[in-house]
Amino acid sequence: MQKNTVAFSKNSSNLFFHILTKCNLSCRHCYINPEQHGTNTLSIETIREWLYLFAQFSKKSQEINVIFLGGEPTLHPDLSSAVKEARQLGFKSITIDTNGYLFHNILEKITPDDVDFISFSLDGATERTNDFIRGKGSYQTVLA
Numbered sequence: 001m002q003k004n005t006v007a008f009s010k011n012s013s014n015l016f017f018h019i020l021t022k023c024n025l026s027c028r029h030c031y032i033n034p035e036q037h038g039t040n041t042l043s044i045e046t047i048r049e050w051l052y053l054f055a056q057f058s059k060k061s062q063e064i065n066v067i068f069l070g071g072e073p074t075l076h077p078d079l080s081s082a083v084k085e086a087r088q089l090g091f092k093s094i095t096i097d098t099n100g101y102l103f104h105n106i107l108e109k110i111t112p113d114d115v116d117f118i119s120f121s122l123d124g125a126t127e128r129t130n131d132f133i134r135g136k137g138s139y140q141t142v143l144a
Contacts, residue, residue: 013058023099051091094114
């Protein structure tokens with residue numbers, strides 16, 4: 001069965017959950033910076049509490065898409081636990097929005113049953129354009 005990507009619609013909501021500000025890249029367009037956003041990484045306990053609150057607050061977690069962001073979310077050592085917690089709470093879909101470097105062996109810690117989408121960031125149709133924005137070698141890393 002082929003799934004569609006997360007969509008904006010009147011029948012669902014998207015929860016963009018920034019779980020840390022740390023990133024391995026310095027993209028030209030990134031709005032996350034330590035001066036404004038700090039350097040905190042949410043603990044797995046805090047992530048679980050927020051996911052639970054969002055699920056309870058809405059009373060319709062099956063209508064909420066959770067998108068894990070950063071910084072670079074795969075730098076979070078407990079991302080796989082957060083993904084599994086979101087799945088247990090019954091959210092409509094779970095997405096990891098990554099720059100493609102995939103830290104902490106994330107693909108070995110989650111299954112297709114845990115996550116619906118892994119979104120890889122590319123900025124431009126060519127290696128030259130993308131690497132100008134994201135840094136040398138990032139285009140090839142995402143495609144590998």
